[in-house]
Amino acid sequence: MDYTIKNLRDLEDQAAKHGLSENQEARFAYDELELKTMGVSLQLVKPGKRHAFAHRHEEAEEVYVVLSGTGRVKLDDEVVEVAPMDAIRVAPAVTRAFEAGPDGLELLVFGPRHEGDAEIVQGFSWSTK
Numbered sequence: 001m002d003y004t005i006k007n008l009r010d011l012e013d014q015a016a017k018h019g020l021s022e023n024q025e026a027r028f029a030y031d032e033l034e035l036k037t038m039g040v041s042l043q044l045v046k047p048g049k050r051h052a053f054a055h056r057h058e059e060a061e062e063v064y065v066v067l068s069g070t071g072r073v074k075l076d077d078e079v080v081e082v083a084p085m086d087a088i089r090v091a092p093a094v095t096r097a098f099e100a101g102p103d104g105l106e107l108l109v110f111g112p113r114h115e116g117d118a119e120i121v122q123g124f125s126w127s128t129k
Contacts, residue, residue, distance in 0.1 A: 006032045008042040008108075020052040030113060043107045045071065045100035054097035054124035062111035064088045064098070071105040073098050074126055095121045 011027035020026075025044040033040065039060075045051060054074070064073070066086045072079050075094050082088065082098075082105070090096050098105055 004033045008040075011042070015052070022046070023049040023052045035113060037113055039109075039111055039113045041109045043098075043109060045069075045098050045105040045107070047100055047102050047104045050099040050126070051097040054095050054121040055118050056095045056121060057092040057111075057114070057117045057119070059092055059114045060111045060117050061092055062090050062096075062109060064090065065108045065110075067106040067108055069103045069105040070101040071099050072101075074124070079126070092117075095124055097124060097126075099126070 006029060008027050008029055011029060011032055013021070013025045014028055015021050015024045015026040023046060025046075026041060027043070028039065028041045029035070030039050064087070066082050066084050066088075068084055070081070070083045073082055073088055074080075074097050075088075075090065080088075098107065
């Protein structure tokens with residue numbers, strides 16, 4: 001078929017599958033949408049929590065769209081407040097992680113698909129210089 005339709009909320013929560021459900025939910029649609037060159041995910045950071053880890057990429061530029069809730073994103077050493085319908089473009093090498101406000105933070109994430117491109121960043125501190 002030349003199209004695929006899936007409800008992102010119906011996809012398996014990969015955060016729960018990997019023991020990260022205290023902080024977040026993460027539903028990736030690469031396989032389910034039969035995507036060839038791009039990725040899309042629905043992520044929920046739970047109220048008052050942060051992403052379980054920060055990450056960056058070697059090649060993949062990403063766009064995060066805040067669907068609901070408020071919070072903050074840490075981009076390398078800068079912390080920025082975010083709210084519904086904010087779109088945040090992040091260059092590949094920028095280390096990023098989100099923190100939810102009291103109502104949680106729901107994000108739709110888009111980017112090109114590069115197998116093995118993501119790097120988890122250990123020791124990513126939320127303190128700023």
